[in-house]
Amino acid sequence: MKLITAIIKPFKLDDVREALSDVGVQGITVTEVKGFGRQKGHTELYRGAEYVVDFLPKVKVEAAVPKDLVDRVLEAIGRAANTGKIGDGKIFVFDLEQVVRIRTGETGPDAL
Amino acid sequence: MEQIAEVKYALDTFYFLVSGALVMWMAAGFAMLEAGLVRAKNTAEILTKNVVLYAVASIMYMLVGYNVMYGDGLNGVIPGIGFMLGSTDNTVAAVVAGGEDAPYYSSMADFFFQVVFAATCMSIVSGAVAERMKLWSFLAFAVVMTGIIYPVQGFWKWGGGFLDQLGFVDFAGSGVVHLAGAAAALAGVLLLGPRKGKYGPDGAVNAIPGANLPLATLGTMILWLGWFGFNGGSELKLSDVGEANAVAMVFVNTNMAAAGGVAAALITSRLLFGKADLTMVLNGALAGLVAITAEPLAPTALTATLVGAVGGTLVVLSIVMLDRLRIDDPVGAISVHGVSGLWGLGAVMLSNPDASLAGQLTGAGVIFAWVFVTSLAAWALLRAVLGIRVTDEDEYAGVDLVECGLEAYPEFTGK
Numbered sequence A: 001m002k003l004i005t006a007i008i009k010p011f012k013l014d015d016v017r018e019a020l021s022d023v024g025v026q027g028i029t030v031t032e033v034k035g036f037g038r039q040k041g042h043t044e045l046y047r048g049a050e051y052v053v054d055f056l057p058k059v060k061v062e063a064a065v066p067k068d069l070v071d072r073v074l075e076a077i078g079r080a081a082n083t084g085k086i087g088d089g090k091i092f093v094f095d096l097e098q099v100v101r102i103r104t105g106e107t108g109p110d111a112l
Numbered sequence B: 001m002e003q004i005a006e007v008k009y010a011l012d013t014f015y016f017l018v019s020g021a022l023v024m025w026m027a028a029g030f031a032m033l034e035a036g037l038v039r040a041k042n043t044a045e046i047l048t049k050n051v052v053l054y055a056v057a058s059i060m061y062m063l064v065g066y067n068v069m070y071g072d073g074l075n076g077v078i079p080g081i082g083f084m085l086g087s088t089d090n091t092v093a094a095v096v097a098g099g100e101d102a103p104y105y106s107s108m109a110d111f112f113f114q115v116v117f118a119a120t121c122m123s124i125v126s127g128a129v130a131e132r133m134k135l136w137s138f139l140a141f142a143v144v145m146t147g148i149i150y151p152v153q154g155f156w157k158w159g160g161g162f163l164d165q166l167g168f169v170d171f172a173g174s175g176v177v178h179l180a181g182a183a184a185a186l187a188g189v190l191l192l193g194p195r196k197g198k199y200g201p202d203g204a205v206n207a208i209p210g211a212n213l214p215l216a217t218l219g220t221m222i223l224w225l226g227w228f229g230f231n232g233g234s235e236l237k238l239s240d241v242g243e244a245n246a247v248a249m250v251f252v253n254t255n256m257a258a259a260g261g262v263a264a265a266l267i268t269s270r271l272l273f274g275k276a277d278l279t280m281v282l283n284g285a286l287a288g289l290v291a292i293t294a295e296p297l298a299p300t301a302l303t304a305t306l307v308g309a310v311g312g313t314l315v316v317l318s319i320v321m322l323d324r325l326r327i328d329d330p331v332g333a334i335s336v337h338g339v340s341g342l343w344g345l346g347a348v349m350l351s352n353p354d355a356s357l358a359g360q361l362t363g364a365g366v367i368f369a370w371v372f373v374t375s376l377a378a379w380a381l382l383r384a385v386l387g388i389r390v391t392d393e394d395e396y397a398g399v400d401l402v403e404c405g406l407e408a409y410p411e412f413t414g415k
Helices: A010-022 A067-080 B002-037 B040-070 B092-096 B107-128 B135-157 B174-192 B213-235 B241-273 B278-292 B301-324 B333-351 B357-385 B392-397 B399-404
Strands: A002-008 A029-035 A042-046 A049-053 A056-065 A089-095
Touching: A002 A010, A002 A067, A010 A056, A010 A067, A056 A067, A067 A089, B002 B040, B002 B092, B002 B107, B002 B213, B040 B107, B040 B135, B040 B399, B107 B135, B107 B174, B107 B213, B107 B333, B135 B174, B135 B357, B135 B399, B174 B278, B174 B333, B174 B357, B213 B241, B213 B278, B241 B278, B241 B301, B278 B301, B278 B333, B301 B333, B333 B357, B392 B399
Parallel strands: none
Antiparallel strands: A002 A056, A002 A089, A029 A056, A042 A049
């Protein structure tokens, strides 16, 4: 099992959600986050004076998936969240040791 | 005939009162504009200043200001000193007698219309010194400004003093109200210094974005509405065909100048910054209104639009320039009312043959010098006695908590 965490542009959330459903992901967790990458925030103007916004709003999408689904999930997110412009975000993949479905007590891949 | 005279008197009085009520509403416009352009932590305090300065202006103008401005002067320079608004009004006999000197509106209506102008002048100051000036020092200044400083130069022009005799033309107060307010504000800002963090080393100008642009926009639209009373009421009379047409012309020109100011400020800000800065557009509307105030009757509608457009362009350039000079004016009051007010006094010459360059320059120079110097003295005295600036720590915490003990948006602002 793998935990996939994707940081994406907020306006791409609906596209990513749909793409994940299409490849068979059963559930996701979404968090509104802020941060910066190589882009290093951006500058805005107010009454002629520039100011730097250090942290840009992003959305973090987390999905726990069976190992054999990982490549298709990566491909789905990569396609749905891509705009070709700076700030599209990143995808991280972690090993997932254990999963428990709280209602039934099922564990492992059955709980996904 | 006598009944017609009475009805005309009633109509002109009614028109005057409604115009005054519209100008009173400009206090709401200033309050909303300033509340929108300061940070959330300074909102309740700027609202307090706005509503209290209006009350202070009303009281001081009743006690002494009105008498100074419209009483019998010793000569064209030194106004008479009188106290308390009288309670007598015009008699029916005086009204129906007719002739040149017959009164055509109520004296109380005249006081009401004038007192809201005094309040407007003071409202200009609060925005420029926002977010760092002590509440009580500001209110103390309002006492002096509306009791003495504003009425004296008002006497020089509208009270029949030497500026009026000199041929200085200022229909509704580009100079007497707006330039005067800006001069007092500039004196205050120079002694007060910029907000913490506004200017960095090496000439850096930092943005301190306002908390609520919907409020700032509402405030601007309220001021725009109130200006129909400000300029329209300054025609003083409505009750015959010529006067009714004149009032309508003033309304049209006032509106066109604001529209010209908006369009010009939008384009100027797009060219300078690459963005349509809403706050500049709002300042552009007000700059257009200030510019046409000195002569809203004589121009054609197209000329009025252009006068406003020049004001709207100047105001954007002026705001950028003042920041370069490290004169911190959070709402742009000095640029809107001072720079555009000066332009408005000059623009009178485009359409009114009675105006002369010498007369307009003298008027502008005298008003600015008088208000700036006396205000500087008043601010300096207040600084020595009460202090005019809050401590750095209080400025960081926000003057809402420090001065008012409450917050405008308690659920959104942390410390």
